[in-house]
Amino acid sequence: MRHSENCAETASGNRSEAAFLRERKVVPGGSMRAASWFQPHPPYAAKGEGCWVIDVDGRRLLDCANNFFSLIHGHAFEPVLEAVRGAMSKGTAFGMPTESEILLAEALAERSPRLEQTRFCNSGTEAVLAAIKGARGLTGREKIAKFEGCYHGAYDWIEVSLDPTPANWNDEAGNPASVRCNAGTPDSVLRETVVLPYDDPQRCADILLREGPSLAAVIVDPHASRAGAVPMSRETAAVVQQACRKHGIVLIADEVISFRLSFEGASPLFGLEPDLVTTAKIIGGGLPIGAVSGSRDRMSVFDHSAGKPIVSMGGTFSANPLSMAAGLASLTHYSRAAVERLNTLGDRLRQRVRAGFASSGAEASITGMGSLFRLHVGRHEVTGYRSAYANADTAKLIRRVQLAMLDENILLTPNCSGALSTPMTETEVDLIADKLVGVVSKGIGENSAPG
Template sequence: MRFTTFSKQHVRSSNSSVAFAREREVVPGGSMRNATWFTPHPPYAAKGLGCWVEDIDGRRFLDCANNFFSLSHGHAFSPVVEAIRAAAGNGTAFGLPTEKEIELAQLITGRSPSCEQIRFCTSGTEAVMFAVKGARALTGRGALAKFEGAYHGSYDWVEVSLAPDPDGWDDEQGNPASIGGAEGVPRHVLRDTIVLPWNEPDRCAAILAKEGPRLAGLIIDPVPSRAGMIPVTREMIDVLHAAREKYGFLIISDEVISFRLSYAGAHPLFGLRPDLITLGKIIGGGMPIGAVAGSARAMAVFDHTQSKPLVALGGTFSANPLAMAAGLAAMTALDEPAIARLNQLGSDLRAAINLSFIERRIPAQVTGSGSLFRLHLTSKPITNYRSCRCLLPKTLQAVHASALDYGVLLTPNCSGAVSTPMDSASIDHLVAAVTQSIADAFARQAWEK
């Protein structure tokens, strides 16, 4: 592959450096979001249009981060902009419901038979939190099961074993240990969070046989972004369904990221039959949003018209008019042909990058599904969190920084998603940037031993 698609840019800039210095004075760490942080500091965004974002120094980047997979149509998508403008002109928030929340609820529930009813909140983290509370209220139990390395938001129980180090991987029985995701996590949280190994059905069956009777719920992302972006296997799904049938816990499908994989979401692609589904990101069209959906039977736990609702689900900005309008516009445009096109672009991208690695004898690979992708600095099989845990963090940082030099914005762990404004030229740009970024790491001997 000849690398002639675009010219190299320098990442550091005086305006972003000044902005970072200003922010450090008033914000710990100089950043409002640890997920967007990378050294020495990120470029500060000024505006975006389509699949491109421009920083305050005028540099343009092909945006594959898409605000962590939330912008399926890229930036300043006209139908979304117009919908927000019209909604804002009528008022940004009310202590009353609006018809737009009905319309967005109808659109989403109409796409998946598993989503008979839905309730909105303001983030994916909130959606997961309410789903867990719902499972506990319906079962009268407190424990939760999750998979090692899987990300489900900033909530103590689901942060357990998000990024454990090898020294603490296993418990005395040789199963994944429950490790707090932050300092100070109460011990009872660790006792009541059961960690499962990804796509190991026999081991999971054994763990669930022991812990199943005390589980309120089991949460699963069918294509966990932090745990390798490797899809769940049918054998694993069969084990979960059988355990639910025997022990009576709820299955929560976290599709805050993976809902984009098909018109009806991720769960039908893998034969998963969840009780509750958590949503966010793309359903808000770039505005803050989250949602819990599921069967009418399970969703009744949130019915506030009962004399005493089991779980109160709400918030000051839940189902706010701007998010409802933006989400309705974005999801209307993200129809079946649009999703099919995105998935094909994603498939083409992964195939092209992996072929380029093979041709250049680069020990790396890209995994993913549909429109999602993630880079791994190894040619060994990626099967779960442990196999994808980056043992070359400095090299990964170098690759991420080099991709910025070549005009591509990835997430700090070098993952991303394609968006509807992208085309074959965008994919060529991205393939060249990723390949050359890793080649640069070799040339600079940045590859760690």
């Protein structure tokens, strides 16, 4: 098959399967991202229209994955396309600054004084790494603290204790252990990363009292998707805030996903006053982006104008004009009214699902806030990573729900979480809720598979 040819169908007539078989030969695992892969193979996207994605087999899926919650306006949103077309016609990247980067940085600053100054990069991972580097530069300390089970991107320190299990998640004192996520992560990285419990403020306070003086940063996502998609308690947020003030620790709010929760972002909803804020996803309008923001004082750590900065931050495609233009169009249309409308739809979804589960007696629950949601199997209350932890049996059930939802033409992420986008209305939201209740309540079919 020549590289210009489309993937043919297999004997089963399935073009996604053919694409997967072909990709597997040149890409380990047959897919670029573990997060969007599932057995036997994911559907391959052909195009998107608003809140719908059409796969290469022509199936229309109601998209709650939205490229991992980055497409706040869904697919092919005309104002974004128009902005990108306009920018692209002038060239795609320059070894010079462009005015477009000023406009996006100003748009962020207008949303919140916490975002007074910004540096752009190309992903949330990069933004978090730069913020940690900045915190180390500001404090001269090496250790960081993060919450158990929370995802902040793919790199050594921030992947510590991303996915610990009951067999290894406690240290000898009963505190969360620093657990290696990847083979080969150096022991020094584990020693430099203190792990905090998401839902135990007293233990969190004790750990921060002990470790505080040696910490450069505490990184917190107050609505951590991987740790259960439950809002962090105000008590825990206050413990973190106070410890950071007391010990001179840089508080980094990772709002890569949670920025969408309010016009100003997530921190104000939790009483957090971070020193640095990392954002990505929706601020790029569907193009690659990441950003570190903060007060002029804190952001001076990256200031190169007087010579060598305290820490460097930059990259070939940082603040590229296409991402800047797309991001500006995206943020402009995510107005206060749009945020409120989407959050109200999210409340409607969760209420409808809860009512449905209650009347059917389904052993499941839904968590989330604003336009974000996640399904959990079982009747226990989910408050953080450990109560959200899926053992092998639960993981199997969650997978079956995801595949059964796919059979209903609704795309969730593999752990059954989802996000709403602005093209959705009550009709789509009720459809998602009713299908989820139906799939979970009727029992989860053994034979569901992506079609």
